[in-house]
Amino acid sequence: METSRVGILGSGDVGQALGRGFARHGWDVMLGTRSPDELRASIGDLASVAVGSFSDAAVHGDVVVLAVLGDAAETVVEMAGPENFAEKLVFDATNPLDFSSGEVHLSLGGTDSLGERIQNALPDASVVKCFNTVSNSQMIDPEFEEGTPPMFICGNDEEAKARTEEILVELGWPGVMDVGDITAARYLEALVPLWVRVGSNLGTWKHAFKVVQ
Numbered sequence: 001m002e003t004s005r006v007g008i009l010g011s012g013d014v015g016q017a018l019g020r021g022f023a024r025h026g027w028d029v030m031l032g033t034r035s036p037d038e039l040r041a042s043i044g045d046l047a048s049v050a051v052g053s054f055s056d057a058a059v060h061g062d063v064v065v066l067a068v069l070g071d072a073a074e075t076v077v078e079m080a081g082p083e084n085f086a087e088k089l090v091f092d093a094t095n096p097l098d099f100s101s102g103e104v105h106l107s108l109g110g111t112d113s114l115g116e117r118i119q120n121a122l123p124d125a126s127v128v129k130c131f132n133t134v135s136n137s138q139m140i141d142p143e144f145e146e147g148t149p150p151m152f153i154c155g156n157d158e159e160a161k162a163r164t165e166e167i168l169v170e171l172g173w174p175g176v177m178d179v180g181d182i183t184a185a186r187y188l189e190a191l192v193p194l195w196v197r198v199g200s201n202l203g204t205w206k207h208a209f210k211v212v213q
């Protein structure tokens with residue numbers, strides 16, 4: 001493996017699940033947040049994981065994961081400093097979801113996506129949409145009763161997607177389902193309201209989509 005330092009921008013369920021999981025696999029992890037002191041005081045069993053600002057975490061990682069509220073994703077990239085992502089592999093786990101009506105809706109979509117906006121904001125980085133279509137509890141060392149499907153990913157850089165697959169295999173995935181360039185983030189993000197509805201109907205949050213032929 002080429003790299004073992006990951007900066008995770010986000011301290012919510014996803015940031016903490018990824019932090020714990022990457023650390024378990026031997027990675028040197030830093031979580032980024034607006035409130036490092038508060039996070040340090042509250043993370044308990046994540047104490048072996050370093051904590052810093054969003055920019056500290058972006059600087060720390062050879063690989064950087066964006067795992068913040070979708071509506072804040074572009075702001076967080078600005079806060080972290082786009083120059084701190086240059087030449088790096090960036091996993092975008094975010095989704096543009098709006099729960100304000102009580103139902104889940106996309107807050108953007110159609111001919112746009114957060115994946116594309118993040119790639120546009122970080123022209124010197126290789127953004128791969130990744131982790132956004134599965135529950136935080138299944139992101140690392142996933143276990144599905146009917147077998148673990150490949151992770152849906154997309155992005156513009158073939159080499160970055162090949163590295164992504166290597167990393168995901170290390171983290172317990174069987175491989176990736178590459179659905180194309182970063183414009184495919186429109187459809188990976190659009191899967192998520194369906195994922196929420198299916199989970200609600202089945203009464204589980206440990207499901208995932210799989211392509212069968």
Ligand SMILES: NC(=O)c1ccc[n+]([C@@H]2O[C@H](COP(=O)([O-])OP(=O)(O)OC[C@H]3O[C@@H](n4cnc5c(N)ncnc54)[C@H](OP(=O)(O)O)[C@@H]3O)[C@@H](O)[C@H]2O)c1
Binds near residue numbers: 034094
């Ligand atoms: N939950 C899941 O299982 C799951 C699965 C797949 C994808 N996702 C996606 O992953 C992302 C993270 O989800 P999550 O469940 O961990 O929690 P979340 O509540 O969506 O995000 C929490 C993070 O967003 C940051 N944040 C919130 N508002 C902000 C603002 N105004 N300015 C700057 N930062 C702000 C928080 O910063 P602080 O650290 O400073 O509080 C925190 O780090 C979301 O885009 C979500 O759609 C979630």
